[in-house]
Amino acid sequence: MIGRLVKDRVLAAKQAINELYNTGYYGRPKGDTLELTLIEAAYLLYKKKLDIELNGRILGFEEFFTEASKMQQYFELKYIVYKDLRERGFYVQPSVTDFRVYPRGGHPGKTPARSFVYVRSERIPMPLPDLFTSLNAADNVHKQMVLAIVDEESDLTYYEVKKVNVKGAMPAISSQGDLIRATLLEDRVIVWDASSSQHLHLDGFYGKPLDDERLQLSLVESAYLMQRGLISIGSSDTAGFLDIDGFSVVASSIEPDFLRKYKAYANLRDSGLVPKTGFKFGTHFRVYSQVSLTGKMPHSEYLIHAIPWDHVFMLPVMSRAVRLANSVRKRMLYAVEDRDTIAYVDIGRIKM
């Protein structure tokens, strides 16, 4: 079987429709011709199912592969992913986001595709808006979105990306009368009174005991409790009290991304979840569905990192975050500020 290289396509005669399309769903029949992408053609050349002709001459694999990689950006990356998917037994067609992949047992003309696969190099930073474009393209037609990342040694990792809703079962804490007095010392807040400390810690899992009487609150916890009208925060410097704006200014000077973190924190708490620091995991939060200190400490379900809408993912960093989350049986979620609300994007490794 011979195909002719014409610009960035390889065209084969009618017989190819029978031999390549009808048996393996390679290419797309266009009238009496089968049209193949460079990637499909390279794979068929490797499989010795196709010879490729240019100007009356048959090209060897090295020659065709080298030419194709000049014609199409990221040709090798995409070839590696295409070959891998094919060798795992999937039928694959080109798509707006690199590839459409059919479910096992399905094929073009019989079943709709199941996944959109988006190929990226480990080395190339991935802007969140690009990821959202692909995710929305997949969502709109109810496809699974798969991110295929090729590392410097051409190893492949597949990730499923999806938007999720999160919800917990933690009851909101109630006021016990007067505002609870607390003091901002350097970069943390201390509640001095023993019974208030216990109330906040035991009933809401806020803060961490400094000792058996006093409680330390993090900056986001303090801002949330202040916003909810439960505590008042004095400044050790001025001996006066801070309002929420004043506190935010101080907190932002201590922690430059305080406001972004706080918005995600407040949204999680408002959704009945219990976010605590995720420092040990390198993320902003680890998140529990519910915590009762009288029972056994539950397992936290999510690691959540708050990012701006124009965040750029460094893929080695993302890979590490997801791998670590999965190794401790948690989901890795990114909390993205989306106008007045927060969108949660779940990124998890999958086997294809």
Next chain:
Amino acid sequence: MIGRLVKDRVLAAKQAINELYNTGYYGRPKGDTLELTLIEAAYLLYKKKLDIELNGRILGFEEFFTEASKMQQYFELKYIVYKDLRERGFYVQPSVTDFRVYPRGGHPGKTPARSFVYVRSERIPMPLPDLFTSLNAADNVHKQMVLAIVDEESDLTYYEVKKVNVKGAMPAISSQGDLIRATLLEDRVIVWDASSSQHLHLDGFYGKPLDDERLQLSLVESAYLMQRGLISIGSSDTAGFLDIDGFSVVASSIEPDFLRKYKAYANLRDSGLVPKTGFKFGTHFRVYSQVSLTGKMPHSEYLIHAIPWDHVFMLPVMSRAVRLANSVRKRMLYAVEDRDTIAYVDIGRIKM
């Protein structure tokens, strides 16, 4: 027992030497007086072993703690670490790097201190030169260096930091005659010849097979094999061959930290180790002591990240790297360019 707050010290009379120093090794006897740091005094106040007087008035815990945090930077952080170490049963004394900690069963005057503890807030970036200053201070007097990191919720994580030597048992690969021909395509290098591909992969664990004939090499592998006179790399653009400088320029344009990575790579290979990409772990390399493809694939021992000497650690990022390495039973090492050589710094979580 009463102590007087004098500047940033608390001074107690002779009796305190008996009651506080001789029984618990709090403070330092200076003639007839026991001198306590603010941290020691706050802890003794909390333990109700000491009252603190200023201008004839006894200070409450809140008042003293608030004053002390104004007088000493990171007072609360250091208090939290001091309290934790004390409650774990260690005797602790102040030191150039925050604290000296005595071994279990040891105490001042009887045994030398075992560790230097250096306290940092999770939020404050840690420059590598600062870490080296502390590490060298500890090394010079043969102490263990411990980094105590306090997170935003005042949870503590201890890390041991040490310089290590690394060495593997992989024999260097030998030339089989002619230079092996390879081509740089976009951001990776392909070896086209089947027997050369096998030699590089099977005998040196270089590259990854593209298929049963061809081998893909990463940029650092390619540079190392070129430097060792084993391969020649053609450019698909110019149809000419690249020299090592030309290749480095191209590689650096693909991967901005190529040269730093390459220096660590070459040093590891020269030490008989087998570095492969650590992308899945979010580091530059995972490193094997030896690899034989005829046997079972061994477990890689290290994750190694190459950093410049003026690197600034973001502690949540460092925490994630160490946690992930430990969760897959590897050591996390940083390869630091140190003039013409590479220093390896091992950072691992420890329980005190």
